[in-house]
Amino acid sequence: MGKLCALGVLISGSGTNLENITVEIEEGRLPASVAVVISDNPDAYGLVRARKHGLNAVFVDPASFPDRAAYDRELVRVLNENDVSLVVLAGYMRLVGPEFVEAFRDRIMNIHPALLPSFPGTSGVADALAYGVKVTGVTVHFVDEGLDTGPIILQEAVPVMSGDDEEVLHQRIHEVEYKLYPQAVRCFCEGRLRVEGRRVRILEEE
Numbered sequence: 001m002g003k004l005c006a007l008g009v010l011i012s013g014s015g016t017n018l019e020n021i022t023v024e025i026e027e028g029r030l031p032a033s034v035a036v037v038i039s040d041n042p043d044a045y046g047l048v049r050a051r052k053h054g055l056n057a058v059f060v061d062p063a064s065f066p067d068r069a070a071y072d073r074e075l076v077r078v079l080n081e082n083d084v085s086l087v088v089l090a091g092y093m094r095l096v097g098p099e100f101v102e103a104f105r106d107r108i109m110n111i112h113p114a115l116l117p118s119f120p121g122t123s124g125v126a127d128a129l130a131y132g133v134k135v136t137g138v139t140v141h142f143v144d145e146g147l148d149t150g151p152i153i154l155q156e157a158v159p160v161m162s163g164d165d166e167e168v169l170h171q172r173i174h175e176v177e178y179k180l181y182p183q184a185v186r187c188f189c190e191g192r193l194r195v196e197g198r199r200v201r202i203l204e205e206e
């Protein structure tokens, strides 16, 4: 397993995407390693999940830093200390600042529970439901300086059924996330992603 695929996973909450990626790695379907898990929330259940899998998992307290830039610098330090090549945002509910983006240009991925550019932000599922769309979905994208605006790697539609509440719809979305996120990470790890302006080209498998 090369250094190329040391992942640094950032979480704020439950961490089911983190756990799913970890299981994909453990079962040999994803040529990567989780070098470090960082949470901005001490109570994130994802920290518990990470430790159950024997991962190096740390809480870095935003309140101990004067501003976002200082917090981000600490995250970059921890990620570099762990030789991370790809930063994986998995339910990380904080904006990453310009210095962080620059430090890992085209090496930060995010998963979003809607079809961007629709419904960006931290309540993509609720916003789509409230708007009344019949189709929503999942987006995996590289992170740039904007809010959920970076080049899109993979997207898949998810139908909204009448009678859906946020929990039921989010569960359907999660099932697609568990397929798409490892797939996007695998493409990165195999060196098959090319960012060309706003577009991401995925090279064929050899």
Ligand code: GAR
Binding pocket: 011, 013, 014, 015, 016, 017, 018, 046, 090, 091, 092, 093, 111, 112, 113, 121, 122, 123, 124, 174, 177
């Ligand atoms: C996921 O559905 C992810 O798409 C979403 O948070 C959930 C985290 O679930 N992310 C965002 O809304 C980012 N703006 P998890 O903690 O169980 O992986």
